Amino acid sequence: MDQMLALRVFVRIAESGGFGKAADTLNIPRPTVTKLIQDLETHLRVKLFQRSTRKVTVTDEGQAYYHRALKVLADVDEMDTLFADSSGTPRGRLRVDIGSSLANLILLPHLPLFRQRYPEIQLELGVSDREVDLIGEGVDCVIRGGELTDTSLIARRIASLDWGTYGGTGYMRSRKLPRHPEELYGEHDLVGYFSSRTGRVFTMFFERGDEKIQIDPKCTRGVSVN
Template structure:
């Protein structure tokens, strides 16, 4: 039995809740996963999982073994990292998950420089606007927007992304330009965004001085999409008025296909973080990737300096 591989398989099953999911995230056959767990249970003379047709539950003995297993694997990763750091040559695989617009317009265009600097790091980049299960999906780190609530994870601040309110030039030529946020529901179509996870429509926020207006576009006339790049396309195509990140809008503003409206009304910057599990903290390859991502996002940070905080 390859006990180290068996440990990694055991931890992945315990965290993901299933043999098949563990096999997929580790890229090993389902039969191999089952065989390794059987051999490990025989070696330990304890039952690590209670299995049924619907779910896999870690036993009491399995929970105790899990705590020791993750510590051992973290220590091994740290040991590898020490030697990698001494050679300045971290290696291994990193799986990162990032939203569509951030991947296409920020991360991927800069990635050749990272690959040149760290050629022995293999990156698997998952691109979607859905919220992934950082542990269960076997993802090393995610780039997430919004306020963070899970205190068990480590988060490094990337930027506060600037918003703008926009509409296609073709739409404005036909429907006119709104002069106040209240015009949007009364007289205009909304090109909106909704969560693929919850189905919740994103509200439109406007601030001018001390005045703040929140508009819930649910039920308004218009088109709503659940992917950020498609949302930008809906604005450019003239489907309505909506809010998106300023960096995404820039090329279309220059071409004249997109126009900023209500520029005196601002939406607060959107906080972005790169997030990873505490158990990954000592990974040399993840450290260099996180530091690199922070540098890449710096030019996109619109948060006033006194309000910037490191997490």
Template sequence: MDQLAAMRAFIRVVEAGTFSQAAESLRMPKPTVTKLIQSLETHVSTKLLNRTTRRVTVTPDGAAYYERVVRLLGELDELDGSMALSQAHAKGRLRVDVGTSLAVLVIIPALPDFYARYPEIQIDLGVTDRPVDLIGENVDCVIRGGNLSDQSLIARRIAEMTFVTCAAPSYLARHGEPRHPSELKSGHHIVNYFHPRSGRISPLDFAANGETFETTGPHLIAVNDSLAYVTAATAGLGIVQAPMFMLHKYIEAGKLVRILQEWSSEPANIYVVYPPNRHLSNKLRVFVDWIADLFARNELIQMRV
């Protein structure tokens, strides 16, 4: 038995909750993972997992073993990382997940610079606005804006987004320009954004002179993708409120017009997030540092209203 391979397989099964997901994330056949776990249980003379047709749960002995194995393998990875000559030798595969607009407008255009520094790192970039299960999907880190729903995760703040409210000239020609956010409740349409998992609609929020206002408003269309959200606005389907980095080029080109400029919207932080029990490997460390530097230097992200 390859004990290290069996330990890593055990950790993945515990974190993923099923042998199938663990096998997929490890890129191993499911029977191989099953055999590794069986060999490990024989080796330690203890039942580590309870198996059902739908789910795998951890026995009390398995839970104790898991905690110690996570620490042990983390120390082993740290030892291996300390032997690296420098960050320039960082290599391996990284699974990163990022929202659509940040990927298309900020990260992907800058990746040639990253690969010039770290040519031996392979990035599998999941581009989606949906929430991601970092543990179950074996994701090394995600880059997300807004409030963090899972406080157990480790988050590094890398930037702040400022929001603007806009509409297409064709929309304003038909409906007129609102002078107060309360006007959005009747006589206007909002392009609503609903969260991919919950379906909850994100409201537009406004503040000025101590007055606050929040609305989802009537809509012709609601979407769950950030690029679709902006496209609906430029097509004249309604009013949108989005980060400046997403809308700037459309405002500059005259495809969108800023409205309600005397009203501000609450800014939102952007974070790099990774699991607390995921060892910050050399490859992940250099990527996180690079992303933080990229966002600190990026003109679109740093643009203020």
């Protein structure tokens, strides 16, 4: 039995709540995950999980083992990072999820340069606008816009982007050019954004000097954002 791999599999199952999720995020066949846990339980002579057809729960012994396993894995990862830093070459697996607009406009065009600079990093890139469960899905970091809703996560602001309201050339030829945001009501078709988490359509906000105007798009089309 590869005990270090078994520890990582055990921790991922405990955090994600399922053997299948652990197998998918670690990119390991599901029978291998089951065998590793069986061998680990045999080695320890304790039951780490209570398994049923609907859910997997951690036993009391499994909870105690989980906290110690976390410390062991953290120490091992710290040692690996220490020696990797000493060689000056970052290496390992990095799984990132980023919104589609930022991916297409900023990240993807720079991927060749990143690969050239860090050839030993195995980058797994997900492009989506959905809410991601970092622990359950084994994602190292996500790049999103807006306020941080999960206070248990560590966030860093990397950029500030302005919102704009635009009209296509062909569309504007067929409609009256608005001189004031209030003219958008009833005279124009508005396409807005809505939250995939709440379903709420984001309000359009306009500001010039001391004048501030908010407009509810009441849009019939939308782009899902988090």
